[in-house]
Amino acid sequence: MADFKTLDDIGAIAGKRVLVRVDLNVPVIDGKVSDTTRIERILPTLDELSKKGAKVILLAHFGRPKGEPNVEFSLDPIAHAVAAMIGKPVAFAADCIGEEAAGAVARMKDGDLLLLENTRFHKGEEKNDPAFVEALAKNGDIFVNDAFSAAHRAHASTEGLAHRLPAYAGRTMQAELEALEKGLGNPVKPVVAIVGGAKVSTKIDLLMNLVQKVDALVIGGGMANTFLAARGTQVGKSLCEHDLAATAKQIMIEAATAGCAIILPSDGVVAREFKAGAANETVAIEACPADAMILDAGSASVDKINEWIDRAATLVWNGPLGAFEIEPFDRATVAVARHAAARTREGRLTSVAGGGDTVSALNHAGVADDFTYVSTAGGAFLEWMEGKPLPGVEVLKK
Numbered sequence: 001m002a003d004f005k006t007l008d009d010i011g012a013i014a015g016k017r018v019l020v021r022v023d024l025n026v027p028v029i030d031g032k033v034s035d036t037t038r039i040e041r042i043l044p045t046l047d048e049l050s051k052k053g054a055k056v057i058l059l060a061h062f063g064r065p066k067g068e069p070n071v072e073f074s075l076d077p078i079a080h081a082v083a084a085m086i087g088k089p090v091a092f093a094a095d096c097i098g099e100e101a102a103g104a105v106a107r108m109k110d111g112d113l114l115l116l117e118n119t120r121f122h123k124g125e126e127k128n129d130p131a132f133v134e135a136l137a138k139n140g141d142i143f144v145n146d147a148f149s150a151a152h153r154a155h156a157s158t159e160g161l162a163h164r165l166p167a168y169a170g171r172t173m174q175a176e177l178e179a180l181e182k183g184l185g186n187p188v189k190p191v192v193a194i195v196g197g198a199k200v201s202t203k204i205d206l207l208m209n210l211v212q213k214v215d216a217l218v219i220g221g222g223m224a225n226t227f228l229a230a231r232g233t234q235v236g237k238s239l240c241e242h243d244l245a246a247t248a249k250q251i252m253i254e255a256a257t258a259g260c261a262i263i264l265p266s267d268g269v270v271a272r273e274f275k276a277g278a279a280n281e282t283v284a285i286e287a288c289p290a291d292a293m294i295l296d297a298g299s300a301s302v303d304k305i306n307e308w309i310d311r312a313a314t315l316v317w318n319g320p321l322g323a324f325e326i327e328p329f330d331r332a333t334v335a336v337a338r339h340a341a342a343r344t345r346e347g348r349l350t351s352v353a354g355g356g357d358t359v360s361a362l363n364h365a366g367v368a369d370d371f372t373y374v375s376t377a378g379g380a381f382l383e384w385m386e387g388k389p390l391p392g393v394e395v396l397k398k
């Protein structure tokens with residue numbers, strides 16, 4: 001039995017206003033949702049609440065608009081994607097608090113769905129400001145958190161609201177925690193982790209603890225560039241957070257002490273433009289031209305990563321190895337995903353992968369169904385794996 005409250009504990013909700021925190025931070029290309037996994041996963045909760053006659057009011061963030069309204073980060077287009085997938089209208093309100101939100105909620109009938117605009121358009125969200133929590137709470141009688149992938153954030157809509165209203169885990173939150181416990185509660189060694197992607201500054205600290213838990217850490221994507229630069233390799237115009245060099249160095253020291261191998265790319269695919277079909281070449285990692293970007297790992301790096309996967313009993317993966325949305329910079333991510341999938345199918349590997357873009361990459365490679373478990377979460381699942389309490393989960397505990 002779960003040690004947190006779930007929808008099984010919620011009681012009669014017909015006519016009640018249920019604020020449901022979901023993760024609609026989905027990959028979007030040319031204005032279209034390019035991977036719908038996060039939406040698919042919240043449908044059971046939305047359907048259950050709607051069928052029980054609740055007024056289902058969705059709260060979500062999209063991107064990192066830094067506390068200011070910004071049309072680029074509006075959830076309006078995502079409301080249409082949710083409606084198409086649930087097969088019911090989903091109304092949209094242009095603000096998540098104030099008169100705009102209150103008016104839209106007042107117009108709801110039992111069973112209706114409404115999506116409120118990006119919570120991160122207000123500074124109070126990320127600050128978990130009590131006044132902003134109060135403004136959100138005005139529109140709800142009950143709070144349901146179904147955003148496991150944002151549960152590592154102690155924000156107003158992921159943590160604060162759960163103190164203010166009766167709070168429950170949604171079905172996806174519940175399923176994620178149960179599946180991770182089953183797949184990774186006691187991981188069989190050797191454990192290999194792959195961490196790539198672009199969210200370097202918010203994920204680099206995770207690696208400090210992760211190197212204590214895993215036998216090898218493969219660092220890829222933008223994260224790798226930061227480590228390469230820290231050890232003195234020129235990375236040209238690559239995505240790289242040079243000011244995190246000291247942290248990267250410290251992680252390498254911690255890894256050596258803990259006996260965790262660090263695997264960085266030995267070659268990279270470089271280009272001068274960030275667009276599909278851009279002229280590119282594979283070079284030794286030390287040979288990135290000053291005016292180019294490393295946009296993918298090269299084939300020698302892929303071979304090395306796959307050798308580590310062959311030695312592993314358990315693989316955990318968050319963050320693509322390159323800018324996989326743009327061909328041909330998807331090759332390393334696709335090759336490693338297919339290799340891990342094959343080893344999993346052969347029964348030789350337990351493979352757990354997660355993150356909005358990572359899931360999209362696995363779908364792009366056609367192997368998401370072959371992994372042992374695919375989480376909607378990236379950073380949250382890595383923090384869960386480190387054994388860190390997740391604020392959005394802790395607050396739901398009975």
Ligand SMILES: Nc1ncnc2c1ncn2[C@@H]1O[C@H](COP(=O)(O)OP(=O)(O)O)[C@@H](O)[C@H]1O
Pocket residue numbers: 196197198199200220221222239294295296318319320321322323324325354355356357358359378379
């Ligand atoms: N070398 C690179 N240069 C630029 N962007 C990269 C590179 N490698 C990966 N990325 C980008 O990282 C993004 C995914 O990172 P992230 O958000 O951390 O993953 P997730 O959503 O799975 O947690 C993708 O949009 C991808 O294009």
Ligand SMILES: O=C(OP(=O)(O)O)[C@H](O)COP(=O)(O)O
Pocket residue numbers: 023025063064149150153199202354355356357376377378379380
């Ligand atoms: O996409 C998300 O996390 P992920 O990149 O770890 O998969 C979540 O929506 C959290 O977003 P945030 O990292 O901007 O807080």
